[in-house]
Amino acid sequence: MSTPSVEQVTAALATVNDPEIKRPITELGMVDTVDVADDGTVSVRVLLTVAGCPLKDTINRDVTAAVSAVEGVTSVDLTLGVMDEEQRKTLRETLGGGQAQREIPFAQPGSLTKVFAIASGKGGVGKSSVTVNLALAMAGQGLKVGVVDADIYGHSVPAMLGVADARPTQVDDLIMPVPTASGVSVISIGMLKPRRDQVVAWRGPMLDRALVQMLSDVFWGDLDVLLLDLPPGTGDVAISLGQHLPGAEVVVVTTPQEAAAEVAERAGTMASMMHQRVVGVVENMSYLPCPHCAEEGREHRLEIFGSGGGERVASTLGARFGYDVPVLGSVPIDPSLREGGDVGKPIVESDPTAPAAVALAKVASTLSGRGRGLAGMQLGLSPAGR
Numbered sequence: 001m002s003t004p005s006v007e008q009v010t011a012a013l014a015t016v017n018d019p020e021i022k023r024p025i026t027e028l029g030m031v032d033t034v035d036v037a038d039d040g041t042v043s044v045r046v047l048l049t050v051a052g053c054p055l056k057d058t059i060n061r062d063v064t065a066a067v068s069a070v071e072g073v074t075s076v077d078l079t080l081g082v083m084d085e086e087q088r089k090t091l092r093e094t095l096g097g098g099q100a101q102r103e104i105p106f107a108q109p110g111s112l113t114k115v116f117a118i119a120s121g122k123g124g125v126g127k128s129s130v131t132v133n134l135a136l137a138m139a140g141q142g143l144k145v146g147v148v149d150a151d152i153y154g155h156s157v158p159a160m161l162g163v164a165d166a167r168p169t170q171v172d173d174l175i176m177p178v179p180t181a182s183g184v185s186v187i188s189i190g191m192l193k194p195r196r197d198q199v200v201a202w203r204g205p206m207l208d209r210a211l212v213q214m215l216s217d218v219f220w221g222d223l224d225v226l227l228l229d230l231p232p233g234t235g236d237v238a239i240s241l242g243q244h245l246p247g248a249e250v251v252v253v254t255t256p257q258e259a260a261a262e263v264a265e266r267a268g269t270m271a272s273m274m275h276q277r278v279v280g281v282v283e284n285m286s287y288l289p290c291p292h293c294a295e296e297g298r299e300h301r302l303e304i305f306g307s308g309g310g311e312r313v314a315s316t317l318g319a320r321f322g323y324d325v326p327v328l329g330s331v332p333i334d335p336s337l338r339e340g341g342d343v344g345k346p347i348v349e350s351d352p353t354a355p356a357a358v359a360l361a362k363v364a365s366t367l368s369g370r371g372r373g374l375a376g377m378q379l380g381l382s383p384a385g386r
Contacts, residue, residue, distance in 0.1 A: 004072040006034050009042055012066045019055040020169055020176040021095070022144075022221050025063070029090055032081060040074035042067050047083045049091065049171045055179075056080055092174050095219050104215045106226055107245055113223045115248040116279070116367060117241055119271065121263025123154065123232040126284040127253045129341050130331070130360065131229040132160040133348045137364035139183045140348070143224040146177060148214050149188030150241070151231045152207055158188050162344025167191055168218075175218045182349060185223075187214050208240040215244065225368060233263075234270040242274020249279045251328065251367070254313050256286055261309035268317045268325070278317055279370065280328035282363055283310025288333040289355060304333065329363040331356050 013034070014026040025031055025046060032045040046063055048056055060078060067076045083091065106113050118134070120127040128151065139145045149157035158164045161180045168191050169176040177185035189210055220226070228248070231237050241248060250271040254264035268278045285305055293300035310327045318325040331337075334356035340347040347357045348364075 002072050003038055003040055004036055004042070004070045006036055008070050009034050009036060009044070009067055009073070012070050013044070013063065016059075016062045016066050018049075019058045019062075019179055020049075021219060025059070028094065029087060030083075040072050041077060042070075042073050042075070043077040043079070045079045045081055047081045047087065049083055049088065049176075050169055051082045053169060054166070055169075088171050091171060095174060104212070104244055105220065106215065107247070111247075113226050114368070114370070115226045115228070115245055117150075117228045117230050117245075117248045117250045117271070117276070118253060119230045119238065119250050119267045120232045120253045121234075121265065121267040122260060125232075125253050125255050125260055125264075126331075126337075127151075127232065128154075128156050128160060128229050129337060129346075130251075130253050130282055130284060130363075131227050132157060132341065133337075133346045133357070133360040134364045134367065135161075135184045135225075135227050136182050136346050137348045137361045138225050138368050140361075141365070141368060143368060144222065145184045146220050146223045146226045147184060147186040148211075148226065148228045149186065149190065150211055150214070150228045150237055152189050152210060152237060153231060155188045155190040156341075157186060157229050158190055159344060160341040160346060161186055164190075164344070173217060175213075177218050177220060185220065187218050189214070207236045211237060211240050212244060232267075234266055238267070238270050239274065242271070242276055246275050249277050249370075252278060252281045252313060252317070253284055254281060254309050255284055255305050256303065256307050256309035257305040258309065260305075261312045264309075264313045265316050268313065269320065272317075272321055277323075278321065278325050279367070280326045280363075281310050281314045281317070282328050283330045285333050286310070286330035301332075328366055329359045331359045331363075 013031055014024045016025050018025055018028055030047050032047050035043040063078055064076050067073055105111060106115050118127055118131045135145050135147050149155045163178050163180055166178045168178050177187045179185055252264050252268045254260050271278050287301035287303050290300035290302055314325045314327045332355050334354055336351050336354055337347045337356045340350045347354055348360055351357055
């Protein structure tokens with residue numbers, strides 16, 4: 001058996017992606033040295049971005065597996081080091097495309113990422129559950145999905161995704177979103193607090209800065225879809241989102257009851273005031289399938305919270321805006337939906353055949369299949385001189 005070359009080993013290392021940055025470790029300057037002995041023993045030194053990298057075990061496993069697969073390799077001796085300040089500076093420049101001043105990538109004219117803001121008029125309608133399940137359903141379609149938990153005061157998305165205690169890796173002032181088992185990347189103000197139980201008591205300017213930081217200081221990479229879980233109501237974050245991401249499209253979540261529908265209309269109207277397009281309404285907790293009738297093979301819906309709220313919101317907003325605002329889906333009440341959120345296993349993954357999961361997956365397919373319109377987009381055009 002012939003001894004492998006350094007080039008062969010390096011080529012194998014190029015197939016290993018950093019689990020947070022999602023790019024080859026060779027491209028990121030993480031491979032420090034590669035030595036191949038005559039007996040086929042390969043010694044590799046890989047530099048972590050920061051000391052105590054939370055995913056170093058993943059890097060260790062992936063590097064060892066990739067190098068071991070090279071023909072002629074008899075054993076792998078992997079050493080993990082840490083980048084110095086100069087190496088981290090080079091990494092930041094690589095990720096930032098050489099730009100010293102970072103901008104919100106999703107606000108740039110050339111961005112191909114679809115941005116959906118999930119909004120509601122009031123709390124308690126299941127907006128975060130809808131956001132999380134839509135994200136996982138889209139990831140299940142093979143899309144690269146990111147989630148910004150912009151609900152500054154009620155940041156529950158990390159717990160619902162099973163990463164409640166995770167902290168993002170920070171390369172100086174560049175933040176890596178936290179990856180999840182489903183492939184969805186997430187960032188939340190809760191991840192940036194010193195303690196999980198610490199209260200966020202901020203007003204307008206601080207809220208605006210927090211939103212900008214989660215959009216511009218985080219290295220998201222090339223996303224197909226970005227979902228933002230907004231705070232309920234029509235406050236500072238909704239206004240800031242309209243200013244910083246005017247091209248974002250808004251999905252309004254409501255329940256069937258009259259009180260929820262009335263305030264949901266305000267959330268949709270706020271989006272329109274910020275020149276954002278409302279692409280549809282999701283009616284959550286639409287009905288409870290009667291378990292006794294289901295056992296007998298009959299369908300009987302118990303409308304616990306009333307009926308017609310989603311249709312009312314969609315109809316009112318459509319008439320107000322002058323374009324069609326459809327009801328994207330009606331999600332039935334399902335204990336598994338709540339239980340999955342509590343334990344970090346959303347229903348579209350834990351029980352994909354459940355009626356609620358099927359309804360949410362259908363909404364996700366509708367949204368991901370939408371073409372990008374020109375409404376709200378900057379085309380980079382200027383009038384020609386005469």
